[in-house]
Structures are given as structure tokens and as C-alpha cells.
Amino acid sequence: MAARKGAGVLELAVLGLLHESPMHGYELRKRLNVLLGMFRAFSYGSLYPCLKQLLADGLIVEDRPEEPGTPLALQSRRSKIVYKLTADGKERLQRLLTEAGPASWEDEGFGVHFAFFSHTRADVRLRILEGRRSRLEERLESVRAALARTRERVDSYTLELQHHGLESVEREVRWLNELIGRERAEQEQQARRYENKQDKPRDRGR
Amino acid sequence: MAARKGAGVLELAVLGLLHESPMHGYELRKRLNVLLGMFRAFSYGSLYPCLKQLLADGLIVEDRPEEPGTPLALQSRRSKIVYKLTADGKERLQRLLTEAGPASWEDEGFGVHFAFFSHTRADVRLRILEGRRSRLEERLESVRAALARTRERVDSYTLELQHHGLESVEREVRWLNELIGRERAEQEQQARRYENKQDKPRDRGR
DNA sequence: TTCGTCATGTAATGGGTTACATGATTAC
DNA sequence: GTAATCATGTAACCCATTACATGACGAA
Structure with missing residues (x-):
């Protein structure tokens, strides 16, 4: 407890x-x-x-x-x-x-969490991926907004850093989009398979 | 002290x-x-x-x-x-x-450190960029090695994660390469300018 | 007058690192 | 036999977070 x-x-x-x-x-x-x-x-x-x-x-x-038969004298040797x-x-x-x-x-x-996705329920996987994505998108938006407000006077290194940061995060978002797409497709396929198992396939296609 | x-x-x-x-x-x-x-x-x-x-x-x-003229009564209001x-x-x-x-x-x-590069000496900038790069390259190498050793039995999510991780780091290395290139070029240009200021330009070109 | 943001702070806690200390096993 | 690596552990510290508490100020 x-x-x-x-x-x-x-x-x-x-x-x-x-x-x-x-x-x-x-x-x-x-x-x-x-x-x-x-x-x-x-x-x-x-x-x-x-x-x-x-x-x-x-x-x-x-x-x-x-080993069960080990003499007591050796019992404590670390291993x-x-x-x-x-x-x-x-x-x-x-x-x-x-x-x-x-x-x-x-x-x-x-x-x-991602590393153990294969032991994670499909719906939870999706929740995590989407959560991650919206977290990153928040970050993107807030930084972009701040960047737009303070476009004036920023030295080139700061700009370079922010640019690289934005690109990295955007890249991760694209990656997530792809993963989410795959997960969704898989889930739909699963659902179809399930539907087919039931007889009377009423209301096909959404 | x-x-x-x-x-x-x-x-x-x-x-x-x-x-x-x-x-x-x-x-x-x-x-x-x-x-x-x-x-x-x-x-x-x-x-x-x-x-x-x-x-x-x-x-x-x-x-x-x-304000110097503020009455004592208001002196302590937080601001x-x-x-x-x-x-x-x-x-x-x-x-x-x-x-x-x-x-x-x-x-x-x-x-x-990068964010304040414009206030950092050129040689230090280069040291930091190169240090960062070799740090990342170490990481790449060790992960690649481990990956090669344990290629057997890895589920697709783990693989996906490692793949994405590798690509991200590789991307940063490329970015660093570009920056280092620029820094070097700039330093050489600086050196040439300095050289030109001296008379007797002996030993041109390395 | 109340709500949201600006603005300053503190106490408790937390999750981790560094540096250290020790011993076993393997390769040369 | 000795160096490198494998293997287990601890104590001291560190940097930062969370949650909390307070209050000013402007706009609705």
C-alpha cells in the first residue's frame, strides 16, 4: 500500500x-x-x-x-x-x-514510456503520442509568438539557436504525426477485423 | 573569494x-x-x-x-x-x-553557452562547438556499437526510438559541422586581415 | 469588484550525480 | 601478477522543481 x-x-x-x-x-x-x-x-x-x-x-x-553446497567460508563472497x-x-x-x-x-x-510501447495498450499508446505532440506544439507556439514579438535586436547566434531548436521540435512533431497515423490505421484495421467476426455486418463504413 | x-x-x-x-x-x-x-x-x-x-x-x-520623495508610509510597498x-x-x-x-x-x-556566443572569444567558441561535436559522436558510436551487438530480438518500437534518436543526433552533428566550418572560415579571414596589416607578408599560404 | 497577469518570494522535496570504496573475474 | 573490466555499493551534495503564500495593478 x-x-x-x-x-x-x-x-x-x-x-x-x-x-x-x-x-x-x-x-x-x-x-x-x-x-x-x-x-x-x-x-x-x-x-x-x-x-x-x-x-x-x-x-x-x-x-x-x-551453490547450495558451498562451504560457509565462501558464503559471503560478493557475486x-x-x-x-x-x-x-x-x-x-x-x-x-x-x-x-x-x-x-x-x-x-x-x-x-515509448521504449515499452510493445507492452502498452494501443489506446494508451495513442494518448501518449498525442499528449507528447500537443506538448511540443504548445512549446512551438509559445516560442514562435515570443520570437515574433522580439524579432528586433537579436544577435545571430541566438537566432541560430532558436532556429535549430524550432526545427528539431518540428521534426519530432512530424515523426509523431507519422506514428500516430500508423497507430490509428492499425486500430481501424483491428476494429474492422472485429466487426467482421460478428455476423450481420450492419452499418459498414463508419 | x-x-x-x-x-x-x-x-x-x-x-x-x-x-x-x-x-x-x-x-x-x-x-x-x-x-x-x-x-x-x-x-x-x-x-x-x-x-x-x-x-x-x-x-x-x-x-x-x-522615488526619493516618497513618504515613509509607502516606502515598504513591494514593487x-x-x-x-x-x-x-x-x-x-x-x-x-x-x-x-x-x-x-x-x-x-x-x-x-551557445546563446551567449556573441560575447564569447572566437577560439572559445570553436572549442565549445568541437567539444559538443565529439561528445555527440562518442554517443553515436557507443549506441551504434551496442545496436550492432544486440541487433537480434529488439521490438519495433525500441528500434523506432533508437532510429529517431540516432537521426536527431546525426542532424545536430551536421549542424555543428556547418557552424564549425563558418567559424573556421571567419577565423582564417581574420588572420589574413591581420597578416595584411603587417608589412612584409612573408610565408603566405601556410 | 473581481479576475487575470504581473511580481516576489519560501519550504519541502526530489531525483539524480560525483566521488569514493571495495572486491571479483578475465586477458595478457 | 597486473591491468582492465566487471560488479556492487554508499555518502555527500546539487540543482532545480512543486506547491504554496503574498501582494500590486490594470481591465472588464
């Missing part, structure tokens, strides 16, 4: 990766930094405390590969600790993937 | 903006979020403490526009507080702009 505000993106990322396969911390970090390499990088200083917390919450369990999701952990992951709040379309969270 | 690790990017941004013209906090934040709107946004919760600190350090002074740089502040700004350390090419710092 106890609401637990959650450890932000890291928690989702860790649960998501562990859902695919059990892993130890070091490998987890590597995979994390490949998965999100272009956007962010986590350090051990945040990863291990996060694992500790997840463990305490019973969302993961550790599997220390100590790889493989973590895997518990049932609670899976549940938690599912909830995190379904609650598509603002956090899932802000810069920090979007990438992580 | 007292080394003062500095308040990160915000300090530079505030000093830089105040160097262009005195301003009060509210306006400062607005300008900040136009200047860097595409990359980040600061809140009052960080801005005002920063101003307070800069004030304490004597890098800025506040100018409360209280706009305009800040402006002191001589120490200008010195500090200059130092921040000249010390082109790693912070100036990491994601958080690059935009801010």
Missing part, C-alpha cells in the same frame, strides 16, 4: 527491462544506456538505490547464485545478483504503463 | 541576460524561457534564490525604483526590483564564458 510517489523514470525503466528478462544491476545499466542512450544516462549511484527500494517494496526479488520481477512487480509495471499522465510525455519520461 | 561552485547554468544565463540589459526577476524568467524555450524552462523557485545568491556575492545589485551587473559580475560572466569545460558541451549547458 502506501502510495509511494515512485522513483520517477528509473523505476519504470528497471521494471520494464526486468520484465523482458532477469538481470543484474551492472547489465541493467548498460542496457538502459543503450535503450535510452540518445536521451539520458543513468549512473550506478541512482540505479542501485532504486533496486534496493524496489526490493524493499517486494516488486523484485534477488537471486544470488550461491552477481540477478533480479527478477515478482507478481507485484508485474502488476506495478502494468499500472505504470497504463497511467498515461503528463509525466509520460514530458522530455524525461517520454522516451522511457 | 571562496571558490563557490556556482549555481550551474542558471547563473550563467542570468548574468548573460543582465549583461545585455538590467531587468527584474519576472521578466528575466520570461526572456530565459524564450531564449532556451526548446531545451529547458526555469521556474521562479530556482530563479529567485539564484538572484539572492548573486546579490549576496556582489555580482549584481538591486535597484528598487523608490519591481531591477537587477544589474556589477563590475565583479561582469568579470565573473567573462570568466564563465571563457572557461569552456565539459559543462559547456553537455546537454544542459551547451544551449546556454
Whole structure:
């Protein structure tokens, strides 16, 4: 119980990766930094405390590969600790993937949420993509407006920076548009398939 | 004195903006979020403490526009507080702009440093641009390598994300290449002009 | 006179990094 | 046997955010 505000993106990322396969911390970090390499990088200083917390919450369990017959003397030698999701952990992951709040379309969270889209419900995927898009469009609009108001006296470097920034964001919006288009098409196809399964195909075509 | 690790990017941004013209906090934040709107946004919760600190350090002074003739009774009514740089502040700004350390090419710092390039020495500009570029190229290489190793079994969304990430970074690298080219050309032109001022143009053309 | 924006601030919190410390395993 | 990498962890700190609280000022 106890609401637990959650450890932000890291928690989702860790649960998501562990859902695919059990892993130890070091490998987890590597995979994390490949998965999100272009956007962010986590350090051990945040990863291990996060694992500790997840463990305490019973969302993961550790599997220390100590051979049962090992003599006591060697029992304590530190070794790889493989973590895997518990049932609670899976549940938690599912909830995190379904609650598509603002956090899932802000810069920090979007990438992580996107990375696990294949485990996310289609309608939630769409919500996240659209949320992200409108977030970016807000930003574009506000910057464009401010830019128009203060067109006077701006040195060329500032202009260059803003220009590049605008283009980057516009590019991401186009990318999102494409993804949203694909998602919608897929959803419609799904709907048609469903419709066909029912007999009496009344009211075809919208 | 007292080394003062500095308040990160915000300090530079505030000093830089105040160097262009005195301003009060509210306006400062607005300008900040136009200047860097595409990359980040600061809140009052960080801005005002920063101003307070800069004030304490004597890098800025506040100018409360209280008319000299105002009756004492009205003296304390809160009003706009305009800040402006002191001589120490200008010195500090200059130092921040000249010390082109790693912070100036990491994601958080690059935009801010770039925004004030027109007040930055040409050689420092080049160092920052090149530092940024090699930082991004490192990232590209490490992600590409990891991608090649784990090409097997990756779901299409992860792939899509990484693809988009790679393209974005590649695009920024191209942008940097262009900027670096321009900077170099300008520097050479400058050098030629200098050379021409000297008589005896010995050793022309490298 | 009330609503929206301008304007200034503080306290609690947060999510993360850096730097450090240690030990195991592998390749040479 | 030693250097590099794998592997786990902690403590101190940092920069900024959120949420809150206050108040001035102009327009409807």
C-alpha cells in the first residue's frame, strides 16, 4: 500500500527491462544506456538505490547464485545478483504503463514510456503520442509568438539557436504525426477485423 | 573569494541576460524561457534564490525604483526590483564564458553557452562547438556499437526510438559541422586581415 | 469588484550525480 | 601478477522543481 510517489523514470525503466528478462544491476545499466542512450544516462549511484527500494517494496526479488553446497567460508563472497520481477512487480509495471499522465510525455519520461510501447495498450499508446505532440506544439507556439514579438535586436547566434531548436521540435512533431497515423490505421484495421467476426455486418463504413 | 561552485547554468544565463540589459526577476524568467524555450524552462523557485545568491556575492545589485520623495508610509510597498551587473559580475560572466569545460558541451549547458556566443572569444567558441561535436559522436558510436551487438530480438518500437534518436543526433552533428566550418572560415579571414596589416607578408599560404 | 497577469518570494522535496570504496573475474 | 573490466555499493551534495503564500495593478 502506501502510495509511494515512485522513483520517477528509473523505476519504470528497471521494471520494464526486468520484465523482458532477469538481470543484474551492472547489465541493467548498460542496457538502459543503450535503450535510452540518445536521451539520458543513468549512473550506478541512482540505479542501485532504486533496486534496493524496489526490493524493499517486494516488486523484485534477488537471486544470488550461491551453490547450495558451498562451504560457509565462501558464503559471503560478493557475486552477481540477478533480479527478477515478482507478481507485484508485474502488476506495478502494468499500472505504470497504463497511467498515461503528463509525466509520460514530458522530455524525461517520454522516451522511457515509448521504449515499452510493445507492452502498452494501443489506446494508451495513442494518448501518449498525442499528449507528447500537443506538448511540443504548445512549446512551438509559445516560442514562435515570443520570437515574433522580439524579432528586433537579436544577435545571430541566438537566432541560430532558436532556429535549430524550432526545427528539431518540428521534426519530432512530424515523426509523431507519422506514428500516430500508423497507430490509428492499425486500430481501424483491428476494429474492422472485429466487426467482421460478428455476423450481420450492419452499418459498414463508419 | 571562496571558490563557490556556482549555481550551474542558471547563473550563467542570468548574468548573460543582465549583461545585455538590467531587468527584474519576472521578466528575466520570461526572456530565459524564450531564449532556451526548446531545451529547458526555469521556474521562479530556482530563479529567485539564484538572484539572492548573486546579490549576496556582489555580482549584481538591486535597484528598487523608490522615488526619493516618497513618504515613509509607502516606502515598504513591494514593487519591481531591477537587477544589474556589477563590475565583479561582469568579470565573473567573462570568466564563465571563457572557461569552456565539459559543462559547456553537455546537454544542459551547451544551449546556454551557445546563446551567449556573441560575447564569447572566437577560439572559445570553436572549442565549445568541437567539444559538443565529439561528445555527440562518442554517443553515436557507443549506441551504434551496442545496436550492432544486440541487433537480434529488439521490438519495433525500441528500434523506432533508437532510429529517431540516432537521426536527431546525426542532424545536430551536421549542424555543428556547418557552424564549425563558418567559424573556421571567419577565423582564417581574420588572420589574413591581420597578416595584411603587417608589412612584409612573408610565408603566405601556410 | 473581481479576475487575470504581473511580481516576489519560501519550504519541502526530489531525483539524480560525483566521488569514493571495495572486491571479483578475465586477458595478457 | 597486473591491468582492465566487471560488479556492487554508499555518502555527500546539487540543482532545480512543486506547491504554496503574498501582494500590486490594470481591465472588464
